[in-house]
Amino acid sequence: MNALQPSPLELRLSAYIDGQADEQERHDLEALLVNDPQARALHEVLKRGADLGRRVFDDMLKEPVPLDLVRGIKNAPLPRKAVRLPHAPRPNFAFKPSAPQFLGVCLALFLVGGGIGYVVGTNPIVPEQLRFSAASASNRDWLDDIVAHYRLYSRQTNHLTEIPADRPADILEWLTTNTGVSFRIPDLSVSGLTFQGARLFAAGGVPVGQLIYRRNDGDGDPDVIAITFTKTRPEGNRSIEEIRNDTGLVTWVSPLATYMIVGPSSAADLDDIAAKAAGLL
């Protein structure tokens, strides 16, 4: 056996130890372990290696942690203020109704309420389908859709984008036509990002455009960062910075669109990228 490049049987037995084998595979391996002494010996070797690893690493926890490290963390400065991203302008008006206006609105509300009451009273059974669709729509979280798409495509090396970066005119036309949001492709090379291309998908039932970048540092496992945009959503009319599992999100809004930077939660500069992209889109 070559420890650096395990054989297929070694790999199967190792996955079996961790319960990663499916039911058929488990049955096959259990039969093999009963009948094949060599497989049994290999299984024991793998279990012994795992036990030894556990013991070595458990012993490492007994070493004291340097006091200066603990002090450094306890006394670390509190989080800095978040980067200010552009917000949708809020209409500025004073609400001071006069007495006749107040009476008029009361009367109108009374008539509308009475009308709705009459309609509901004469048709008390709400169609089943309508109730279900309303419930499912309210449960649907468009941010979850975006995170799910990001997690699916960020692991793709050959199919990361739908339209590659060398067709910028196609990207602009395809995404502008389908999302209704006009945009430019920002050059984010100052943040070490190289534009890879674009995608179009649906999140929360509306079309969403996505510009996809990679860190161009030549590392083996580059970060994938995506700028996502859609027409302004009523429920998304605020800036959000948050982490969902291993994915980080930073959103901001303009009068016409909601934008979002999506990337790995370990990327510490998502808000800086968002601030730069907001000025270039």
Added chain:
Amino acid sequence: MSQPSPTTDIRRDIVALLPRLRRFALTLAGKAAEADDLVRGATTRAIQKSHHWKGEGRIENWLFSLIRATWADELKKRRRAGQNTVMGHDKEDRRATPSALLLPEGFASAILLTDVEGFTYTEAAAILGIPTDLLSSRLCAARLSLAAAGNETSERRA
């Protein structure tokens, strides 16, 4: 496993997890002094970005990912500066270093995250930023190497 509310002071959670964070950093950096610097850098990042943490999932996943990302940044810096990025131990070092840390690069992290920390293959692969197949291959190879090293030690003793 801790699942703190977003309002909890993240510094307290980090201090409670510190021995485990340091142990993971050791599997990446190989030497205690470098591992401590790595933990210092990653935890500073975590505290500064703690407003991003909303208490969803295990905080360990995020902190371990940050340590791995900070280490990757450090290696990039060293590469740009033309420094050696391969972990090495001299003879004296090797005697004092736990056997698991002498394994080829990536093996120790794989066995720590799965066999010791109890992460699934998918979670461990996400933390290390590698495909699941590569993680399972490294884990299997680490087990075989450790078992072989254990045999050699017992033979020498006999």
